[in-house]
Amino acid sequence: MNRNIQRLVLAVVAAVLVPACARAESAVGAPAPDFTLSDLNGKAHHLADYRGRVVVLEWLNPNCPFSRRHAEEGTMTRTAAAHSDVVWLGINSTGKKHGDFVTPDKQASYDKEHGITYPVLYDSDGKVGHEYGASTTPHMFVIDEQGKVIYRGAIDDDPYGRGKKRTNYVDAALTAHAAGKPVQPASTTSYGCSVKYGG
Amino acid sequence: MTLAVKAAVSRWSDHRVVASRLVAGAPAADGTPRLGLHFRLAPEWHVYWRHPGDAGAPPQVAVAAGGVPIPSEISYPAPQRFRLPGGLEALGYAGEVVYPLRLASPPPAGSTITASLDYVACAVECIPYHDELAVTLPVAASSTASGEDELLRRWEARLPRAVEAAGVEWRLRYRTGEAPEIELEVAPDAASSIGGAPPTPTAAASSSDATPGGATAVPTKGPPELFLEPAPGATFASPERIAGDAGAMRFRAAVRPDVAGQPPQRLRVAWTLTRAMANDVALAGVVTVPAGGQVGTSGEASNARSAARSRRDAARQERVPRGALVALLALVPLVAALLLWLIPERLALPAIPPSWLRGASFLAAAVLVWSAYRLGALLPTTQVAVVELSWLAIALAAQGAAAASAVTRRRLWLALALLAAAAGVWAAWSPAMLSS
Numbered sequence: 001m002n003r004n005i006q007r008l009v010l011a012v013v014a015a016v017l018v019p020a021c022a023r024a025e026s027a028v029g030a031p032a033p034d035f036t037l038s039d040l041n042g043k044a045h046h047l048a049d050y051r052g053r054v055v056v057l058e059w060l061n062p063n064c065p066f067s068r069r070h071a072e073e074g075t076m077t078r079t080a081a082a083h084s085d086v087v088w089l090g091i092n093s094t095g096k097k098h099g100d101f102v103t104p105d106k107q108a109s110y111d112k113e114h115g116i117t118y119p120v121l122y123d124s125d126g127k128v129g130h131e132y133g134a135s136t137t138p139h140m141f142v143i144d145e146q147g148k149v150i151y152r153g154a155i156d157d158d159p160y161g162r163g164k165k166r167t168n169y170v171d172a173a174l175t176a177h178a179a180g181k182p183v184q185p186a187s188t189t190s191y192g193c194s195v196k197y198g199g
Numbered sequence: 200m201t202l203a204v205k206a207a208v209s210r211w212s213d214h215r216v217v218a219s220r221l222v223a224g225a226p227a228a229d230g231t232p233r234l235g236l237h238f239r240l241a242p243e244w245h246v247y248w249r250h251p252g253d254a255g256a257p258p259q260v261a262v263a264a265g266g267v268p269i270p271s272e273i274s275y276p277a278p279q280r281f282r283l284p285g286g287l288e289a290l291g292y293a294g295e296v297v298y299p300l301r302l303a304s305p306p307p308a309g310s311t312i313t314a315s316l317d318y319v320a321c322a323v324e325c326i327p328y329h330d331e332l333a334v335t336l337p338v339a340a341s342s343t344a345s346g347e348d349e350l351l352r353r354w355e356a357r358l359p360r361a362v363e364a365a366g367v368e369w370r371l372r373y374r375t376g377e378a379p380e381i382e383l384e385v386a387p388d389a390a391s392s393i394g395g396a397p398p399t400p401t402a403a404a405s406s407s408d409a410t411p412g413g414a415t416a417v418p419t420k421g422p423p424e425l426f427l428e429p430a431p432g433a434t435f436a437s438p439e440r441i442a443g444d445a446g447a448m449r450f451r452a453a454v455r456p457d458v459a460g461q462p463p464q465r466l467r468v469a470w471t472l473t474r475a476m477a478n479d480v481a482l483a484g485v486v487t488v489p490a491g492g493q494v495g496t497s498g499e500a501s502n503a504r505s506a507a508r509s510r511r512d513a514a515r516q517e518r519v520p521r522g523a524l525v526a527l528l529a530l531v532p533l534v535a536a537l538l539l540w541l542i543p544e545r546l547a548l549p550a551i552p553p554s555w556l557r558g559a560s561f562l563a564a565a566v567l568v569w570s571a572y573r574l575g576a577l578l579p580t581t582q583v584a585v586v587e588l589s590w591l592a593i594a595l596a597a598q599g600a601a602a603a604s605a606v607t608r609r610r611l612w613l614a615l616a617l618l619a620a621a622a623g624v625w626a627a628w629s630p631a632m633l634s635s
Contacts, residue, residue: 027459028458029458029460030459129285130286136255149459159319160256189434193324194254194287195285195287197284
């Protein structure tokens with residue numbers, strides 16, 4: 001009898017877990033999924049610890065030409081510097097077995113070369129990337145002081161870096177939010193390489 | 200006597216995995232130039248549709264005639280869907296594609312057109328390219344078409360046709376609530392063939408066709424596919440084909456509001472449907488549908504019966520939500536699993552080996568897990584949790600009933616199980632109950 005109960009409980013637990021694996025998305029206005037990820041120095045960053053500050057998440061991949069162009073042009077570092085009170089976190093969700101995966105050493109030298117001083121967090125199992133619905137590099141998320149997503153999408157409106165006049169959506173979102181104005185647009189279609197998830 | 204130049208091409212800009220060139224066909228009947236951006240891609244590589252899907256970007260072009268910029272617009276043939284690791288998808292073209300290019304103002308024939316082209320090609324990795332292409336516009340139309348003109352014509356024929364012009368019956372529904380979704384039904388007459396069949400690909404191997412870059416386009420066969428573009432205020436999940444009436448195609452796609460819990464009150468749906476018509480012509484429509492509403496063609500006489508049937512189906516579906524149906528059906532494998540687990544100890548069933556019983560019960564459990572998965576897609580998490588808790592309660596009550604020796608007590612346990620089953624189905628039935 002006890003074994004029967006064990007089996008039943010196991011079956012139901014399995015049934016409960018399956019829908020939990022269904023795709024989650026972080027829409028604008030929804031609470032940003034919490035996470036704890038380590039940076040290149042092994043320091044853990046817990047999103048909830050930054051409650052009370054605005055956080056920018058940047059999905060990146062040093063082997064993606066779109067990420068690399070923005071690193072070379074300093075798009076991210078300049079935007080971060082213009083809003084120095086903002087916590088800027090890079091996230092690399094590349095799967096460990098993917099050819100685009102870089103070791104923390106390589107990532108560190110890439111960061112140094114491009115003047116990237118903000119932490120780059122490793123999400124090699126892609127769990128956090130999937131929770132946010134990050135699909136491209138770069139893919140940007142702005143989270144307000146209360147932990148809600150206030151912008152998600154592209155860094156700017158110029159996928160190929162050709163336009164002389166660009167709209168930097170993240171800069172616009174941070175500026176509007178700091179002035180107490182609503183973020184407009186709050187959602188755009190991101191562009192770039194696909195996130196090289198391991199699974 | 201030889202005729203004047205009928206078509207012209209730029210040189211190939213070859214990057215090994217992808218090559219691009221600018222093609223100019225004979226001018227259209229009204230004198231407007233016909234241009235196209237021609238790509239050839241190595242196996243595994245693709246370039247993008249207007250809406251690239253989860254990643255990538257559509258091509259961008261800046262056109263000038265004699266150094267004077269001319270506004271232009273890229274047209275997009277019906278795309279293909281590519282599955283990427285991590286559950287992502289890309290929408291675009293593999294092998295070969297020609298994007299027809301329309302100029303806002305026609306330059307004089309004989310002028311040189313330059314195209315400053317940006318695009319990204321992806322396989323496992325993505326590479327953005329920049330090409331400078333130049334072509335001299337053909338002077339006059341002619342009766343015989345060259346290989347390039349034929350190529351351009353072939354791809355122009357693959358541009359989706361407006362559904363209104365195709366005379367095809369269609370209907371789009373927009374349901375809101377906890378899990379907003381749209382449902383599109385298209386009922387092309389099996390014999391319908393709009394605008395004539397696309398010209399058959401000819402072996403147009405002109406001298407300039409010595410191609411770097413790779414594979415030739417093979418019109419892909421397969422089931423009809425629906426492509427949806429992001430709307431203001433929302434995006435769509437990858438559409439899922441569902442059973443439709445005979446001859447009709449029905450698709451469903453979850454609506455993902457940009458702002459959590461706020462699906463647009465009026466939803467703009469730009470859709471493209473491939474392989475729906477007998478002649479492989481893609482259909483496209485752009486329509487705005489109010490929340491909870493429905494738009495589409497009104498049923499015509501010949502299709503009145505099928506339309507009435509769809510309406511009846513729709514009414515039935517609205518009375519019993521799909522989530523409730525799945526929850527109800529899930530009770531069957533649950534009861535089966537419980538019986539198989541519990542009966543052998545009460546009743547001697549010598550004819551059936553115990554391993555068979557165990558196998559069948561695991562099969563039932565698997566169906567149950569699948570039901571839970573389906574529920575996860577149909578219902579909000581809270582409702583799924585309540586349904587599953589009801590299953591647990593049923594299982595425990597059944598266990599209690601099997602263990603109880605007194606008849607009254609057994610009946611009490613079974614009544615509890617029934618109550619739990621009713622609660623589960625009810626939770627799936629009424630979305631209002633659990634919405635916070």
